[in-house]
Amino acid sequence: MREKLKEIIGRYDVEYIEDYRSWVKAKLKNKEDLLPLIKELKKAGVKSCSTVSPTDFIDENRIEVNYFLENLNPTKSSKEEEKVNVWLKVDLDRDLQNCEIDSITPIMPSANYHELEAYSTFGVKFRGHPNLRYFLISRDYYGKFPFRKDFDFKEHEKNLIENINAITDEFLEEFEEHEKTIGHEGSRTVLHWGPTHPASGPIRLKVFTNGEIIEKVEPDIGYVWRALENLVERKDFIGAIVAVERICFMDNPNPMICYSEAVEEIAGKEITPFAKYMRVILGETGRIASHLISMGSFFGTMGLQTFLMWCLDVREYFLDVLEDYSGARIATSCIEPGGVRYPLPDPEAWFNEIDKAIKKWEKVKPDIEDIFLKNPLMTKRAKNTGVFTLEDVEEYFLAGPVARASGAKIDVRIDEPYAGYADLEMDYVTCENGDARDRLYIIVKEVDQSIGLIKQAIEKIREGIEKGEMNPSKDHLIKMPKKLPAGESVRRIEWARGEILMHLVTQDKATSPYRLKIKTPSVNHTMMLENLLPGHTLSDIPLLYGSMHICQGDLDR
Amino acid sequence: MSVGSMLFYIFVFPGLLFLLLWTFFVFYFARKTLAYLHKRVGPHYNGPAGSLQTVWDIFKLLTKESITPKSADPYLFNIIPIITPIIAALPVILIPWTPLINDGRAILDTEYGVLGLVVLIGVEPFLLFLTGFGSNNKYSFLGGMRILAQMLSMEAPFFLAALSPALLFGTMNLYEIMQNSTWLTSLILLPGAIIYIIAMLGILEQPPFNIPDAEQEIVYGFYTEYAGTNYTLLKFAEFTEILVVSAAAVVLFFGGYRGLFFDSFWWLFLKVALIALIIVAIRASNPRLRLDQMLKFCWSWLTPLAVLNLVWIIFARLYLLGA
Structure with missing residues (x-):
């Protein structure tokens, strides 16, 4: 090849x-x-x-x-x-x-x-x-190209009032345009699904409907655009992790793994095996925490909040794991170039905490399966709705659980192993039909897979400590050079919602990234909505949207 | 009927005060039960076990500004929230509530009790459609259209099921239906009762048929533009309708206020609360259906079953009860 x-x-x-x-x-x-x-x-x-x-x-x-x-x-x-x-x-x-x-x-x-x-x-x-x-970008940045090196954000911020007026004018113009083109006769109209809609999150879908039937969808994104890619250029290599981890709050550790590995590659450093397995544990914990919200909000899109509450209950235990290690539940900042941030003075106590969380999930799981996953009304709504074929996956680059629900064997953890995944046993987890229901089932399966991986990584760490190869209170971090040479690196990781790709460019004697491109899966999934939704009814918007597990944080960055 | 008792009926029982207390109760009951099923705590701080929370909530809503949107029809928009609770509360005079009033009969004891109930319940959705129409808002209008579609289809099985006790006992007088019911007739009427309760979920816009105010899809349906007093009145109408429809179910199918050992209002209340519990349990465990799926379910399953149920009732009347 x-x-x-x-x-x-x-x-x-x-x-x-x-x-x-x-x-x-x-x-x-x-x-x-x-x-x-x-x-x-x-x-x-x-x-x-x-x-x-x-x-x-x-x-x-x-x-x-x-x-x-x-x-x-x-x-x-x-x-x-x-x-x-x-x-x-x-x-x-x-x-x-x-x-x-x-x-x-x-x-x-x-x-x-x-x-x-x-x-x-x-x-x-x-x-x-x-x-x-x-x-x-919002209207006030039109024609100014904010990521170019000669763009001055401070200068731009000085005209704050004009900038805000430009944004509101855009909405008014659009409203008048719709009044002209669509008018009040007939059954056609434009519905705005978001950005302040009960189920949308900060995204706006302009839905052109004929009665209840959708004819066209135009996503309008950028409501939580924080220019993270530009922000990291103004921070040093360690400080950049707080920008990177804020891609999305739901799965927090994984983007930091991606960024850290890119920096380590340019620095030419290899981290310790202990840090590698710690990254696996933290990353998988983050994945489970994210999947639990995704699962719950899948039912939330159909007006059933019970499952979300149950999932949040379990999620608290997994957040406890992160809190025990890093002191923070959501924005942990626990992985940095060179390894993981904190030593682990008492590994067994932390492993016990993980065990507690896993036991909690295993206790709730049978109930979840009986009450929710086999629910006949959910099946009626979600089965054979919004099917993706393997061709769609390749054509539009659907990633992560969405692709695997269609039976695609895609998983960066196996295709291009990072952190400690190369030494762990795992296989592709897939479903067959690729409909909305399978996109829920795949997530439940992946939680079990993640638990398996965490258990394996814990075993590896225990073995290492027993043989004296690992020292949890010293091995967590290696010394990283303050200044990096010129270079560039590309790293991919399997995030909870799919593949994250980071392209890092540095210049000679760099103290901060010259350019960091963050590719996130939700962009492609949102793109897919344009092709997926037409022909469905209004009721299917939240369901299909929720089934793709789109997060606006990583959509806008 | 003296003026004194009339005023008592209108303002105390089974009129305004009773309906208000019921609203407070069912609001609190639904929130607390749902919270238990959600593994949450629910209302907690105000009053014992948070029981005063809903009272505070309703009075808070009453103090809020009642906004009329610029584009809405101001007369239609504001008059519907006044008419709706009145229409919703009217059926209470047809239902026999307690043995203490009027010798245990309804306040308006008529030969056409079932018919009156069915008509007054059936008028309600059209008023709610007008709220959506008068708001002149896309989401409200879609909600109004949905409620119309849902009502037109759900009322057919609802009325057919409500007719089954009338057919079995050969009378439309609710008091007589209630007095004639036994364990055996309740058993015969059970299929009818199940159809009635399913159709009732559709009439009351409860999950899985909460399609007209599906907040993930069309924000809040016909409620979207309402705030403050108007919203409170509409919600009051909704809870009153829940009471009326479930009390009607109890009277028609489960023997009204008659119970073990003694007859009392509390038996009726207990049965109504059980139905409310069923509504909450369904709400806590089932997602919403799509509009077209609801229509299909209603016309290809529920309505034919309701007709079959009538056949069964006639068979039972002829051969089991030997009429």
Whole structure:
């Protein structure tokens, strides 16, 4: 596979082709080559675009656009089969007029929102994009491209009142436009599902309906846009974790693992085995905490709050585990470059806490299965609703539980193991139908898988302590250099809702990241709503939306 | 009927005061039971076991500003919340509440008791539809349309089920239906009672049929624009309707205030509370249905079953009771 991809890329005019972990990394000389190359790559099996990430090198007067193309291979047959991805780079002129490149959205629809985001924040124009518009950023940033290095946030904040007026004007204009185009005759109307809707969270879906039937959906995002990618550039390498962990409060430790590993790679450091297993335990605890909320809110979307309350009850125990270790329940900041933040002076006491949480889940589980998972009304609502096929998974890069519910064998923990996962036994957990109900079942299965992983990691740590290889009160952190060399790294982790990819760029003697691109799964899942919802009724919006486990925190960043 | 007793009926029992107390009770009861099933505590601080919380809540709502939206029809918008509780409270005069009043008969003891009950309960949804219509809000309007669709379909099985005791005993007088009922007739009427309770969930917009005010979909349905006093009045009407419909169920199917050892209002109250408990338990364990699924369920299962139930009642009347 790797050789084949290299051969295809080698036919074009490239500066270099090299191997990088599971990626084939190449830099194109001509931006015109991009489209034909991507067409060929798609034929060869690299069908999904993970993200499009521009980097602004202001000193060299260029913008480098990175394309992360992934070979998801959802029908992977044997464990040995490698999934080789492609990482392409193209240089563009920094000048706004010439900062243009062909859009790959017509070939790979999964690039759609990522290209819009790159356009809105960096001003890279994508020729041939089906609907190139400003996205994610609010009206006052239109045409200013806030992630470029020469954008001054402080200067921008000075005109606060005008900025707010610009945002409200946009709504009024839109309202008047709808009055004109749709009017009051007939059964067609626009409903705003969000941002202050009981079930939506801070996102707005413009739902064009005919009576109860949905005709078109336009997501409007950016209500919790905190510019995290830009924020980390103003912090040092340790301080950046507090920005990274705030991607979404529900699964807190995992994004920090991703970021820390990217930093460690540039620094050229290897962390201790003890820290690796600690990362597994913390990461899986975070995953369970997140899944418990996802499960509960799945029923919440259908007006049943009991399950959510029961899940929150169990979740408290898993948050206790995080609190015991780090002192915080939600924003733990417990993983940092170099290992994990705190030593573990009394491992057995902490393991007992984990045991308590696991026992609580196992006690509640039979009741949950009987009352909720087999509920006939839920089955009636969710079965065979909103089905995703394997083609959809590849086409739109659905990730994590949503992909696995369709039977796709995708899991970064196995495909490209990080932290301590390489030494643990695990297999793909999948469901078959890919409907909304399976997206609930897969989550329950994954909680059990996570518990299994936690138990294995605890065993490994116990063994290590027994043999004297691990010292829990010393091994947690290795010394990291204060300044990092120039370099870049890409890391992927399996987050609770799917794959997170972080692309970190540093410059020489760096004390803070030069650029950190965070790719999150909810972007693709929200993109999918446009194709999924039309034809369904209004009642299906919350159900299907909830079944994708979308979190606005990681959607907007 | 003297003026004194008339005023007593209107303002104390089974009129205003009783209905208010019932509203406080059922509000508190539903919250506390639901909290128990949710593994929460529920109302806790005001009064013993939080029992005064709902009283405070209702008086707080009354002090809030009652907003009329600019785009709404002000007359329609404000008059419906006054009419609705009155219509909802009217059926109380048809129901025999206690042996102490009027020799145990209803205040308005008529040969057409079942019919009157069915008509007065049936008028209510159209008023609620008008609240949605008068609000001139997309969500309210959709809620109003949904309530209309739901009522038109749910009323058919509801009325057919309510007719079954009348058919069995050959009278529409609620007092006589109640007096004639025995353990055997209650057993014969059980299928009818089950259909009645299912259809009742639809009429009262309780889960799994809380489609008209599905907050995850259309915010709060026809309630969306209401606040303050108007909202309180609408909620009062809703709780009154719950009382009326479940008291009607008890009188029609389960022997009203008649009980073991002695006849009393408290037997009726206990039976009504049990029905309220069933409503809360269903609410705590079942998600909401979709509108089209509800329609399909109603017309292809519930209504045919209600008709079959009438056949069974006639069979039972002829061969089991030997009429």
